[in-house]
Amino acid sequence: MATVIDGRKLAKELNQQTKERVAKLASRGIQPGIVVILVGEDPASVIYTRNKQRKAEKLGIKSILKKFPADVDQVTVMAAVDQYNHDDTIDAILVQEPLPDQLDGQAITNAIRPDKDIDGLHPTNLGKLYANQPGNYPVACTPRGVMTMLHHHHVELAGKNATIVGRSILVGKPMAALLNNANATTTLASRHTRDLAAATRQADILVVAAGSPHLIKAEDVKPGAVVIDVGINRLSSGKLTGDVDFEHVQDVASLITPVPGGVGPMTIASLMQQTVDLAEWRHNGQK
Amino acid sequence: MATVIDGRKLAKELNQQTKERVAKLASRGIQPGIVVILVGEDPASVIYTRNKQRKAEKLGIKSILKKFPADVDQVTVMAAVDQYNHDDTIDAILVQEPLPDQLDGQAITNAIRPDKDIDGLHPTNLGKLYANQPGNYPVACTPRGVMTMLHHHHVELAGKNATIVGRSILVGKPMAALLNNANATTTLASRHTRDLAAATRQADILVVAAGSPHLIKAEDVKPGAVVIDVGINRLSSGKLTGDVDFEHVQDVASLITPVPGGVGPMTIASLMQQTVDLAEWRHNGQK
Numbered sequence: 029m030a031t032v033i034d035g036r037k038l039a040k041e042l043n044q045q046t047k048e049r050v051a052k053l054a055s056r057g058i059q060p061g062i063v064v065i066l067v068g069e070d071p072a073s074v075i076y077t078r079n080k081q082r083k084a085e086k087l088g089i090k091s092i093l094k095k096f097p098a099d100v101d102q103v104t105v106m107a108a109v110d111q112y113n114h115d116d117t118i119d120a121i122l123v124q125e126p127l128p129d130q131l132d133g134q135a136i137t138n139a140i141r142p143d144k145d146i147d148g149l150h151p152t153n154l155g156k157l158y159a160n161q162p163g164n165y166p167v168a169c170t171p172r173g174v175m176t177m178l179h180h181h182h183v184e185l186a187g188k189n190a191t192i193v194g195r196s197i198l199v200g201k202p203m204a205a206l207l208n209n210a211n212a213t214t215t216l217a218s219r220h221t222r223d224l225a226a227a228t229r230q231a232d233i234l235v236v237a238a239g240s241p242h243l244i245k246a247e248d249v250k251p252g253a254v255v256i257d258v259g260i261n262r263l264s265s266g267k268l269t270g271d272v273d274f275e276h277v278q279d280v281a282s283l284i285t286p287v288p289g290g291v292g293p294m295t296i297a298s299l300m301q302q303t304v305d306l307a308e309w310r311h312n313g314q315k
Numbered sequence: 316m317a318t319v320i321d322g323r324k325l326a327k328e329l330n331q332q333t334k335e336r337v338a339k340l341a342s343r344g345i346q347p348g349i350v351v352i353l354v355g356e357d358p359a360s361v362i363y364t365r366n367k368q369r370k371a372e373k374l375g376i377k378s379i380l381k382k383f384p385a386d387v388d389q390v391t392v393m394a395a396v397d398q399y400n401h402d403d404t405i406d407a408i409l410v411q412e413p414l415p416d417q418l419d420g421q422a423i424t425n426a427i428r429p430d431k432d433i434d435g436l437h438p439t440n441l442g443k444l445y446a447n448q449p450g451n452y453p454v455a456c457t458p459r460g461v462m463t464m465l466h467h468h469h470v471e472l473a474g475k476n477a478t479i480v481g482r483s484i485l486v487g488k489p490m491a492a493l494l495n496n497a498n499a500t501t502t503l504a505s506r507h508t509r510d511l512a513a514a515t516r517q518a519d520i521l522v523v524a525a526g527s528p529h530l531i532k533a534e535d536v537k538p539g540a541v542v543i544d545v546g547i548n549r550l551s552s553g554k555l556t557g558d559v560d561f562e563h564v565q566d567v568a569s570l571i572t573p574v575p576g577g578v579g580p581m582t583i584a585s586l587m588q589q590t591v592d593l594a595e596w597r598h599n600g601q602k
Contacts, residue, residue: 134448149446151439151440151441151443151445152438154441154445154446155437155438155440155441155442155443155445156438156442158438158442158445158488158492159436159438159441159484161438186507187508195495197446201445208482211507213502213504213505213507213514215501216495216501216503217500218495218500220474220498220499220500221500222475226517227476227500230513
């Protein structure tokens with residue numbers, strides 16, 4: 029029976045550390061600030077954005093929600109990014125996905141100042157991560173939170189096989205880069221992968237971010253594997269469930285995250301942690 | 316018995332195309348230009364640099380060799396990079412590796428203008444590649460040459476397993492990104508990989524860039540696999556050999572590159588091709 033990672037507890041501990049760092053910055057007259065740019069009224073985005081705001085305020089981080097109607101044009105969003113790029117009270121700029129079709133999300137991402145790019149999506153930050161450059165730069169918060177969980181549970185990574193299912197820029201690719209930088213042998217699988225079970229069964233560390241409920245069954249998992257479930261799917265019953273068949277996979281894995289209460293809370297806690305990082309790096313002139 | 320890829324023949328064809336593109340640019344009064352910055356007298360680097368120069372001149376590309384003594388300091392090299400960043404007759408800046416210990420190679424790479432970064436090593440270019448962004452940006456020339464070879468031989472990549480042995484920034488990582496972008500399932504192995512044979516035996520496409528003579532034997536290769544050997548090792552006999560035991564692996568593979576005469580010529584041809592790309596992109600104001 030696998031040990032179940034308590035993401036809520038870990039997130040609470042991390043948030044406590046973040047709060048203390050915010051207090052230290054306050055004594056220097058600095059308050060970290062994050063702006064979330066939200067376009068339209070996508071219900072999941074509205075909820076997620078609200079959660080981020082509440083958490084930020086609770087930790088003493090300045091939080092701004094910049095809302096645009098669903099039919100906003102590119103120039104208007106780009107002007108807002110430019111404004112926050114130059115706003116000294118803002119350390120972190122987050123553009124909530126998904127964006128409506130008329131917007132060029134990539135141009136918006138590339139316009140964010142790399143040192144305010146809280147999601148680590150700017151090519152300069154992603155490239156530094158992929159190159160395993162030393163120094164300070166933001167990394168996507170979900171994979172960062174996963175690394176914190178693995179570290180907390182003393183999961184050995186060097187020389188181990190890590191398979192990542194799903195290759196988004198926000199999760200799969202930075203996750204693969206982080207695991208590779210930790211000297212794991214990484215396999216990046218996607219919906220194109222023909223024999224997904226072969227790719228997952230070789231994994232000592234399996235990270236699933238496919239957005240497909242119960243995609244991974246017990247027989248797809250190597251006995252003793254560490255299984256990290258990034259999926260959050262809402263079933264027709266209203267119940268939240270992951271990409272992993274938790275009930276059965278927990279009999280095979282050695283360590284596993286639940287949904288909800290696993291990766292989710294750690295993502296928001298890592299977002300707060302990194303907002304404070306960005307504030308510290310910028311105010312200390314670190315690179 | 317595997318079909319042996321004729322890298323010299325393919326390179327010749329590619330160089331012919333490049334020459335024609337140079338001629339077209341000449342009719343607009345444009346000559347593509349490359350500068351190679353060489354520090355010290357490393358014998359392999361001197362030979363490789365000379366080959367690049369000769370090839371460039373033969374194709375009508377302006378070629379400058381900027382030599383520094385082995386004990387040059389950081390400021391001097393950075394000043395040279397800055398000079399060529401602003402030199403309108405230079406489209407491509409290449410800093411020949413290895414660099415002596417007193418130099419910070421990463422700071423030098425990061426100082427090259429991304430649109431003159433012929434090796435695709437700048438984090439902005441590497442990040443765009445990893446993110447699979449559309450648009451024009453340089454990619455490391457060895458993996459680019461490998462993709463040209465695979466394309467020429469109509470190797471199907473989508474859904475196939477690709478294993479890359481070696482994870483350098485110049486070869487392994489951009490190779491993995493290119494194969495992933497072509498929808499292959501990519502595994503990035505390194506010297507930390509515990510069961511290398513398991514990683515290589517699953518590969519439909521196997522790219523080896525480990526710098527270890529005859530690391531890959533026949534029993535490490537899946538029957539029918541495509542085997543690309545990036546290694547160039549000089550044996551004590553003076554003979555050049557690859558990372559793959561060609562003599563025996565050719566009985567197992569369906570398609571294989573020899574050493575010499577495989578990847579090597581394609582790397583230089585791709586370097587020339589990309590120098591002309593950079594000139595065209597810059598002069599056409601493309602992004």
